[in-house]
Amino acid sequence: DSGVTQTPKHLITATGQRVTLRCSPRSGDLSVYWYQQSLDQGLQFLIHYYNGEERAKGNILERFSAQQFPDLHSELNLSSLELGDSALYFCASSVGDRGSVAFFGQGTRLTVV
């Protein structure tokens, strides 16, 4: 158990809908990273928050947004969902940023039908 909690574990929703994925980092970790993992795209970096502030952004779609709250948990919001958004979404947390080890949650498997 990495200590990073992601909810829900599985999510099935229809095209055009909006969902929220939640990540609770390990106690004491200030950084949260979000990733999308699909068979054809590999593990894609979406966004990094450090202590509530956006630190870096990857090729995150405009339909996707994220935030990190004062208690350091993070949420990834996916809207206007398309079939191609079906994937495994991971979050990871670390104490610091560049040099710190990131610990990954078990992921949320999103299926858009």
Added chain:
Amino acid sequence: AQSVAQPEDQVNVAEGNPLTVKCTYSVSGNPYLFWYVQYPNRGLQFLLKYITGDNLVKGSYGFEAEFNKSQTSFHLKKPSALVSDSALYFCAFNDYKLSFGAGTTVTVRA
């Protein structure tokens, strides 16, 4: 653009033989490099990292990696592979975007 590359999609070895998973990097300045492993339907697990210092880094489960600045490589190695090492291995670098290579599937046959 900064990146890491894993030139092999798959590596197959027999149990007890040495295992090498290759990674090359294109990162400016001092690279922060990592290796992670992913087992089926699981999140990624940290194996080892190179920040600075000794070029030979020792990690979890008997793995080690050698940082080679002249060849811009950071290959993962294990002297004697186990069937349980069969998994998906990722090389990564962190420039505030913890970015991963495409991954290498390792199969260790008994």
